[in-house]
Amino acid sequence: MAGSKVMEWRTALLSASASIEQAIESLNTTGLQIVLIVGARGELIGTITDGDIRRGLLRGRTLRDSIDDVILRTPLVVPPDMKGDTVIQLMRANRIHQLPAVDDRGTVVGLHLWDAVGETAMRPNRMVVMAGGLGTRLQPHTENCPKPLLPVAGKPMLEHILERAKAEGFSNFIISIRYLGKMIEDYFGDGEKWGININYLREDQPLGTAGALSLLAPVPTDPFIITNGDVLTDIRYGELLDFHVLNNADATMAVRQYEWQHPFGVVETNGIDITGFEEKPIYRSHVNAGIYALKPSTLKYLVHGQHCDMPTLFRNLQSAGERTIVYPMHEPWLDVGQPSDYAKASHAIAPRS
Numbered sequence: 001m002a003g004s005k006v007m008e009w010r011t012a013l014l015s016a017s018a019s020i021e022q023a024i025e026s027l028n029t030t031g032l033q034i035v036l037i038v039g040a041r042g043e044l045i046g047t048i049t050d051g052d053i054r055r056g057l058l059r060g061r062t063l064r065d066s067i068d069d070v071i072l073r074t075p076l077v078v079p080p081d082m083k084g085d086t087v088i089q090l091m092r093a094n095r096i097h098q099l100p101a102v103d104d105r106g107t108v109v110g111l112h113l114w115d116a117v118g119e120t121a122m123r124p125n126r127m128v129v130m131a132g133g134l135g136t137r138l139q140p141h142t143e144n145c146p147k148p149l150l151p152v153a154g155k156p157m158l159e160h161i162l163e164r165a166k167a168e169g170f171s172n173f174i175i176s177i178r179y180l181g182k183m184i185e186d187y188f189g190d191g192e193k194w195g196i197n198i199n200y201l202r203e204d205q206p207l208g209t210a211g212a213l214s215l216l217a218p219v220p221t222d223p224f225i226i227t228n229g230d231v232l233t234d235i236r237y238g239e240l241l242d243f244h245v246l247n248n249a250d251a252t253m254a255v256r257q258y259e260w261q262h263p264f265g266v267v268e269t270n271g272i273d274i275t276g277f278e279e280k281p282i283y284r285s286h287v288n289a290g291i292y293a294l295k296p297s298t299l300k301y302l303v304h305g306q307h308c309d310m311p312t313l314f315r316n317l318q319s320a321g322e323r324t325i326v327y328p329m330h331e332p333w334l335d336v337g338q339p340s341d342y343a344k345a346s347h348a349i350a351p352r353s
Helices: 006-012 020-030 050-058 084-094 157-167 181-188 208-215 237-246 296-301 310-319 339-348
Strands: 002-004 013-015 035-038 044-048 098-102 108-114 123-130 170-177 197-202 224-228 231-233 251-261 266-270 273-278 282-294 324-329 333-335
Touching: 006 013, 006 020, 006 035, 006 108, 013 020, 020 035, 020 050, 035 108, 044 050, 044 098, 050 324, 084 098, 084 108, 123 157, 123 208, 123 237, 157 170, 157 181, 157 231, 170 181, 181 197, 197 208, 208 224, 208 310, 224 237, 231 282, 237 251, 237 282, 237 324, 251 310, 282 296, 282 310, 282 324, 296 310, 310 324
Parallel strands: 013 035, 123 170, 123 224, 170 197, 251 324
Antiparallel strands: 002 108, 035 044, 098 108, 224 282, 231 333, 251 282, 266 273
């Protein structure tokens, strides 16, 4: 239920002078899913959650920017002597999982957390995992083993993905297979060993990350998640799905902010005239993270058995006037495409309690 974890809530405190990157580090380190922004005397200035950071990134904020623009300055708070059942009712009514306790001077004295271990809401939504690629760039590791079965921290990459999704209430999975697909089927079977349901899409030829969805039968009735089978991340699939539904999107693409610094000073010109200088400028863009949420209706834009990748599907949806949006990620993320990435992969998997 709800309770104040005395030793833990202090780790969520952060100064108002911190950067967005420091707030993200706090969220990832504490696991409390909230940062409490306090002043010099411990007074609560506001709070920051994942959602606040994502909204800031969508407005063009960068990880180096101050948290000032992403702080929720009027969070719901309770006095320290409020009874537990009242706290629970407030959290349930406001659909929040964290509730700061402050004294009459506004000083943070505790944090109520929704502690519902084993009571994760089950989601009927499907999750499709693309696991049919050749893994050519990872040879020789993939000569006799499909990439999603390569071991990371003692278990296949694909197993990490399934277990993380299961922990968030997903139980119905569809795995798209082709190269050495029988090995994946033999390992996971119908999913009973993991307490989940697994079905398979069998590609006779490479269909791409979207084309494989044309084989879905029956077509899902609810929005569903798609992920590449070689993407290791701490993303919360359920939050991605909720974001997709809340924004009434037809297709949602998880994206990562990528920064590249020019190694030289840039000279700006107009013809032969110098108009300005910029010393080693930093360029920022969003890159595709290989994780998506789709409405079932988007599948009508695919031709059965015809190759199509996800960017092409998104372009076709845009051309048809459908709503396509991004879900900005800040969570740890690794696309295991190169041998160097595979070497890093074990360090990217944090032990789950």
